Amino acid sequence: MTRKILVLPGDGIGPEITAQASRVLAACQARGLDVEVEEAPVGGTAYDLEGSPLPESTLAKARAADAVLLGAVGGPKWDKLEDISKRPEKGLLGLRKELGLFGNLRPALLYPQLAEASSLKPELVSGLDIMIVRELTGGIYFGQPRGIEERDGQRVGYNTYVYSEAEIERIGRVAFEMAQKRGKKLCSVDKANVLEVTMLWREVMERLAPEYPDVELSHMYVDNAAMQLVRAPKQFDVVVTGNMFGDILSDAAAMLTGSIGMLPSASLNESGQGMYEPCHGSAPDIAGQGLANPLATILSVAMMLRYSLGEAELAERIEAAVGKVLDDGLRTADIAAEGAPRVSTSEMGDAVLAAF
């Protein structure tokens, strides 16, 4: 049965990097992968075209797809939009919510070829391999009530950080299972000494633990987790946390590798449908110049093949091809050592295809 893939280039460098990833997808088709690939607009680009960062037609195509590949959204052009519901980010948040993509997997992996790029001392990060499991459709991102309103003659802004037991259990199971497949260590991050919602979080994680006796569960306060990531990141294997803390910690963890331009991510729902995107943003400052690193997006295709299409072998081939171009010394500007030669976005795509 032909599977459907929807590519959403988005804004900024999005179109350039998804173009290279689409070439890799085409090469997979040439090797027998039976998929149909379609494109649609999202984010600021969609707002400019159709007045909404997530047009109905894009959402309908996403629902019908087995997997979605997203470039990136956002840019200064749309930052001043008064109506917050029209901002590019709302396209991304809408996709997550509408598709029920509650399970966000954010690996922070240091490529040995790029060890020098880290701002940390080499001995602290060599071999770094953390998987951050972030809850993506709940928490303070979506909690009600929310807004800005007048109270006693002055304006007040408010948001609600809320989780139900069922939401916590669902993401907890994803994390415990991930830990079982990896180093069998799971660290749950909360602020249970202050926030009731995370007291419940901790309690549910504790309740699940006996069902995964091979996994060692620990708990850490979020402030300490931010410190420990800086101090000794290799102590972590799998980390599970809510939407807001996950946003902060996964970016910090990714940056530890020094090469966020290399890191893919997956966002999964209960039926295995997924959205795949690079960890980095839309980088409007370098858009359209052929400077962007397409490897995180290409590696997102590999994650897609593995998690949504059951094609682990093709996934490994892509990862091996990326390893080879790094071994061969090819570097886009973001991962090049000072003064070293750089390749363009499409040259990097060419090299991956040649190694595939």
Add this chain to the structure above:
Amino acid sequence: MTRKILVLPGDGIGPEITAQASRVLAACQARGLDVEVEEAPVGGTAYDLEGSPLPESTLAKARAADAVLLGAVGGPKWDKLEDISKRPEKGLLGLRKELGLFGNLRPALLYPQLAEASSLKPELVSGLDIMIVRELTGGIYFGQPRGIEERDGQRVGYNTYVYSEAEIERIGRVAFEMAQKRGKKLCSVDKANVLEVTMLWREVMERLAPEYPDVELSHMYVDNAAMQLVRAPKQFDVVVTGNMFGDILSDAAAMLTGSIGMLPSASLNESGQGMYEPCHGSAPDIAGQGLANPLATILSVAMMLRYSLGEAELAERIEAAVGKVLDDGLRTADIAAEGAPRVSTSEMGDAVLAAF
């Protein structure tokens, strides 16, 4: 007029480190500082003695004091207390709230003598000097409603992230004034692309900016701020943010120096009354062994002299004495290089007094 200082040793290593700081205070008295020093229990210790982490008598003494010096609170002994209102942390949060200590100053300063202790490459952190201004009596820490309750047959936990314009303006002014006294750069951290409460935050900071034309105001999303702290921390001068983001970012920034055992903090209210404490925690694992580093607490006394007692000269003397003992190579375990000789908590206190 004799000023009043209240010392709250607290839990874990708290009593050991405040003991050394009190010796430094006594040395200041010997040099003419006209203060009266009293002690009172707080945290888990107070709970054990009087059934409350913040007994009425302690709170009354704190209200009457010109400044409070706190060691640290918390420990595993009290982590399982069912009644969250009795936990040691509630003593600390209660003091902040009751004394109105909304302005939390958390410097992240790299001592050149300890540059090696950082996990970051030396060139990225040498000369690091960031001041994080954290709002301390509002936001999600104190927002109502909050709790855990049953909804549709399952438990749900919730907290409220809330700020009024007046609260934002008040902490904004502290930060702008701090920036004026320092490098004239202020970065306000929010998540205005997702959270309405921080859209209001950003708006108020923008509104204040024209009143401080010599300060360059910028905005950064919290996830990006966490990344930038890891990538290139020296880009920051003064950072202002809310209670929760400030908790996370100030700890990450402190850890960048590699020597959190060196960092003091101040929490001020509108009348200049303040509470001073080390940035590190109560370290129950090493309590009572004479291993703790008293320097952050001693430097907290210096901050107290500067911000609440108007004794900048004495503050500088203390800071100079600390610089001298570092120059002389004295190191407690937390800041000693591997295999290098270490001094105990009280030996470090002796050395500071000798250099004072």
